[in-house]
Amino acid sequence: MPRVPYTGTASEAELERWRAVARQVAGTLAADALARDRANKQPFAEVQLLREAGLLELLVPAEFGGAGGHFETAFEVIRILAAADGSISQLLAYHYINQSGIAFYAPAEAQADWWRRTVEGSWLWGDSVNPVDPNLVLTREGDGYRLNGAKRFSTGSGVGEVIVVNAEVEGSGELLAFVVPREAEGLRIVDDWDYLGQRLSASNSLVYRNVRIEPSDVLGPVTDEPVATLLTPGIQLAFANFYLGIAEGALARGRQILLGRTNAWFLSQAETYSQDVVFQRTVGELKARTAAVAALAEKLGRRFDQVLGGAVSQPQRAELAVAIAELKVVASEAGVDVANRIFEVTGSSSTKSDVGLDLFWRNVRTHSLHDPVDYKKIEVGAYFLRGESQPLSLYT
Structure with missing residues (x-):
C-alpha cells in the first residue's frame, strides 16, 4: 500500500x-x-x-x-x-x-x-496515459516486461527526462504504472503536436517497439484505493487553476490594451475607452466572475491537502471529486468566456497578430476540450440529486 x-x-x-x-x-x-x-x-x-x-x-x-x-x-x-x-x-x-x-x-x-x-x-x-487511446501491449518477459504500441497526447514526453506510462499486463488484468526514460531503446517520440493552442506542452505521440521494462522501472499497480485515486481529482484541480490563470492573464492584457487607448468611441460621452461605462461594465462582469472562480479554487487547493493528509474514505474521495468537478465547470466556462469577450473591450485593433491577445483564447479553448465539461456537469448533478458517483477513471 x-x-x-x-x-x-x-x-x-x-x-x-x-x-x-x-x-x-x-x-x-x-x-x-x-x-x-x-x-x-x-x-x-x-x-x-x-x-x-x-x-x-x-x-x-x-x-x-x-x-x-x-x-x-x-x-x-x-x-x-x-x-x-x-x-x-x-x-x-x-x-x-x-x-x-x-x-x-x-x-x-x-x-x-x-x-x-x-x-x-x-x-x-512527462506522461503517456491517455485512457481513450489504449493502444499499448505490456507482455511479461522474465522478471520484467516488454512494451509495444502507440499513444497520442503524451504531455511532456518531448522534453521530460522520464515518462509515466499506464498499461495492463497482457492476460492478467493488472494495470501497472511504470516509468520509461525519454532515451529508452525502442521508444520513438513523434514530433507531431501542432494544434490550435498549448503548442509548447510537448504533447507528442509516442511509439513503443519492444521497450524493455525492468522491475525497477515499475512504480506500482493502479488500484482503486481511495487515497491512490486522488490523483485524478488532483489533475482536474490543476486544470481548473490554469484555466483560471489564463482568464486572469487575458484580463490583465486586456486592461493594458484598454488603458493604452487615448481616444473613445465616437458616440461615447467619455474621453477614453477605459472611462466609458459600456466597457467598464463588461470588464467588471468578467473580473467578478474570475474572482469568484479564484475564491473556489483557493478553497479547494487547501481542502485537497487536508483530505490527502488524512485517512481517506471512499465517501470523502467522492465528495472532493464532485467539489472539484464544480470548479472545473465554472473555470472552463469562465476561462473560455473571458478569453473570448476581452476582445469586445479591446476592439478590432487587438486582433492584430503581434498583439498576441489570441494566445489566451487559443490555449484555453484547446485544453478545455481535454474531457467534455458537460460530463462534469452530469457528475455534479447526479451526486447532488441522487448521491451517485461516477465510475473511477482517469477522468472522474
Whole structure:
C-alpha cells in the first residue's frame, strides 16, 4: 500500500515564497510567449527555467532533497504561470501529478529511492496515459516486461527526462504504472503536436517497439484505493487553476490594451475607452466572475491537502471529486468566456497578430476540450440529486 508523504497545509510563508518565484518565472515567460508559441519548438529552454527556479522539486518531500511544499502552493504556481504562458503551466501541472505517482502508486519501501532519483536527475516527468487511446501491449518477459504500441497526447514526453506510462499486463488484468526514460531503446517520440493552442506542452505521440521494462522501472499497480485515486481529482484541480490563470492573464492584457487607448468611441460621452461605462461594465462582469472562480479554487487547493493528509474514505474521495468537478465547470466556462469577450473591450485593433491577445483564447479553448465539461456537469448533478458517483477513471 502506498504511503502518501504529504502532511499538513501550506503556511503563508510557503505560499508567499513560491508566489514570488512563480511571478518572476512568469515575467520571463511573458516577454516572448507569443514568439515562442509561433516557433512551436520543443520547450527545453523553458523547462530549464523551471528547473533553475526550483519549481520541479516543489512537491518533493524535504527529507529527500525537495522543497517539501504542498499541493495548494503548486496549484497557485500553476495559476500564476498560466497567466503568462498556458503551455508551460500545463507542462508543470502534469509534472506535479506525474511525479506524485511516486506517492500514489509506489509502495512505502520504494518511495525514498524514487524521490532521490528524481531530485538527483532534476527530472521533469512527462506522461503517456491517455485512457481513450489504449493502444499499448505490456507482455511479461522474465522478471520484467516488454512494451509495444502507440499513444497520442503524451504531455511532456518531448522534453521530460522520464515518462509515466499506464498499461495492463497482457492476460492478467493488472494495470501497472511504470516509468520509461525519454532515451529508452525502442521508444520513438513523434514530433507531431501542432494544434490550435498549448503548442509548447510537448504533447507528442509516442511509439513503443519492444521497450524493455525492468522491475525497477515499475512504480506500482493502479488500484482503486481511495487515497491512490486522488490523483485524478488532483489533475482536474490543476486544470481548473490554469484555466483560471489564463482568464486572469487575458484580463490583465486586456486592461493594458484598454488603458493604452487615448481616444473613445465616437458616440461615447467619455474621453477614453477605459472611462466609458459600456466597457467598464463588461470588464467588471468578467473580473467578478474570475474572482469568484479564484475564491473556489483557493478553497479547494487547501481542502485537497487536508483530505490527502488524512485517512481517506471512499465517501470523502467522492465528495472532493464532485467539489472539484464544480470548479472545473465554472473555470472552463469562465476561462473560455473571458478569453473570448476581452476582445469586445479591446476592439478590432487587438486582433492584430503581434498583439498576441489570441494566445489566451487559443490555449484555453484547446485544453478545455481535454474531457467534455458537460460530463462534469452530469457528475455534479447526479451526486447532488441522487448521491451517485461516477465510475473511477482517469477522468472522474
